[in-house]
Amino acid sequence: MPETLSTEEPDTAPDLTTGADSAPDPIAGADSTRHLDALFVNAPLRDYGVRPRVNDYTLPVLGMAYIATYAQEIGGFNVGLLDAEAHGLGIARTIALINAAHPRWVGMNLLAPTYEMSARIAAGLHPDIALMVGGHHARAMPDRILADSRMANLRALVIGEGEPRVAALLDDHRRRADLPGVMWRDRLLGRNNVGLARGGDTARWLSPGIDTLPMVNRVFLPQDPYVAGDGRTEANIVGSRGCPYDCGFCGAAVSANPDVKIRARAPENIITELEALHSAHGTTAFRFVDDLFLGAATVIRPQMEAFTHHRIGDRFVWDATGRINVLHRADESMLDTLARNGLREVALGIESGSDRVLADMDKRISADMTERVTRRLLERGIGVKGYFILGYPGEQHEDLEATVRHIHSLWNLADRHGGNFRASVFEFRPYPGTPVWKTLTEAGHSPERLLAYSDVDLTQDGADESMRARDEFNFSVGIQFGGVRLSELRATLAALTREQHARNEQHARNRATGAAA
CATH class of the missing domain: 3.80.30.20 (tm_1862 like domain)
Structure with a gap:
């Protein structure tokens, strides 16, 4: 496959309406009666506020939906998913939606071609919204990302499969220092830190049982x-x-x-x-x-x-x-x-x-x-x-x-x-x-x-x-x-x-x- 982004596209594009006008609330899956624990955000591939997208279909972010489903069903957290690429949203609109929802955490999947879009969104977050990131780019260049001044809200960089560790980060009683493969920047000391599992129980955090994961809740996928x-x-x-x-x-x-x-x-x-x-x-x-x-x-x-x-x-x-x-x-x-x-x-x-x-x-x-x-x-x-x-x-x-x-x-x-x-x-x-x-x-x-x-x-x-x-x-x-x-x-x-x-x-x-x- 030539991409780390998925490159599948349909033979004939489906008849879908995904623009902001037809989807007044593009945040999917959240319970509007409860405070939002986390909003998972898929950044657009380019700023559609400057140049609107042409096609109206993109493959769903299944990995992000797995994480959202796990946090919801196993962790009991109120989470939503904002697929800015699927909805053809611009950067300013995406930032406005996030800040209006004001979740405790924002989670983003970082890919090399969308990193600049993700960093611009991160720079616009309200200062008291904590940011966690993962994805191929986070794995490949963690030090570069942690040093990026636009990532001032970054509290956790998750390397590898994220379901159990993301849910643990949403739990105020868990310490990121006890989560293996989770990195963060100590800005006072000017160094990067990484969590370690207590008792050597690393495998359950990094490779969750694939048959024990809940099936993806499709409400997260527009x-x-x-x-x-x-x-x-x-x-x-x-x-x-x-x-x-x-x-x-x-x-x-x-x-x-x-x-x-x-x-x-x-x-x-x-x-x-x-x-x-x-x-x-x-x-x-x-x-x-x-x-x-x-x-x-x-x-x-x-x-x-x-x-x-x-x-x-x-x-x-x-x-x-x-x-x-x-x-x-x-x-x-x-x-x-x-x-x-x-x-x-x-x-x-x-x-x-x-x-x-x-x-x-x-x-x-x-x-x-x-x-x-x-x-x-x-x-x-x-x-x-x-x-x-x-x-x-x-x-x-x-x-x-x-x-x-x-x-x-x-x-x-x-x-x-x-x-x-x-x-x-x-x-x-x-x-x-x-x-x-x-x-x-x-x-x-x-x-x-x-x-x-x-x-x-x-x-x-x-x-x-x-x-x-x-x-x-x-x-x-x-x-x-x-x-x-x-x-x-x-x-x-x-x-x-x-x-x-x-x-x-x-x-x-x-x-x-x-x-x-």
Whole structure:
């Protein structure tokens, strides 16, 4: 996957109203009759008060909703969630909403591309609102964040999975010094401190039992479940935590998350959530957004046995991320089972058509392997979505050309099999904490330059924003990391995006014609 931000977007954008005018109270899940213990805030990717957003859908912040649900159901606290990205809120509006609600705590998930937005929001908080932060960026650069003068309200930086520790921080009787992996700045002494668990009981704080966590309370998610373009009610779901792979560009890489214990939910636990979502919302389509659901044979087999037993494929369809090397090793029977059990589309981190670049990324796949896996899935009526990165460090013209040829080859393969292959293409951007970040900084790139994320406007290359419906995914640090000029790279990205959009439109027409027939 090319992002630490989720990069899934729907084939056809759902019909949703998420603007501030249609949602007078965008704070979700809070009890208005009680004082607010915590407000969890997902910062916008850019200041929509300056430039309004184009699309009206973004994937739900499931991790933040898990934390809010845990604090509510296990801790008994009154909490709310403000998804400024989903509602297209500007910075000033977001600050005003927080200060008007005046919670005891504000919690924010820090990601490198949204850090500046988060820091600006933090700087505008009322002085007596305590701030806690977590997320990939908090893990990768804690000292830098703790030293940021805009973070004057910061009382706790939580590294890793947050549910038990966040709930403990909301408890006035708990000391942050007793919570492992919680950092704070002692501004009098000018040093950073970190908590330690008493009695060595660290594991229960850092890796909560995945099957003991309460199911996400969807009241915290303004866009999930939602009605998709095909009329189905869809929901996003997490089937596991952690990833055993070490892709160079990925914030979920195992080397960047040494404290995360890799584990999958029990099959019956997942099916309970599917059934609950169907009962409460009429949900018949699901999207597994984690790295592992189709990323390890030891996870796939028991999940599919349970799906078969409960006849999931007779009632539901589902999408999932998958690993190409794992699906390459799967036998015909397993792929047939996936299809019978309702698998509709697999999202694959293909990334490049150049085997040399794939080796540099430590993907453990080849372009030929990708083509074979895609063909086997398409033959069974399973759609494929491929992620691609343009401009990876060291990429040359011949590598870029190989990627363009590879995408066209996969489109042609889908046409021959009457299936659907979607290419989702991105410009490379580095994230702190990833393996390639270390390589780049050791090569002389300054962290300040590598963190200078900005929007990329592709309209001059013919990729109209309203057509893409995914404008939040196009941003860059403006550095040429390989042998291809950024202007050429972006022109290629725009051309591929235009062609994919045309294919999406044709696929939708074919689907509508088939349904009418």
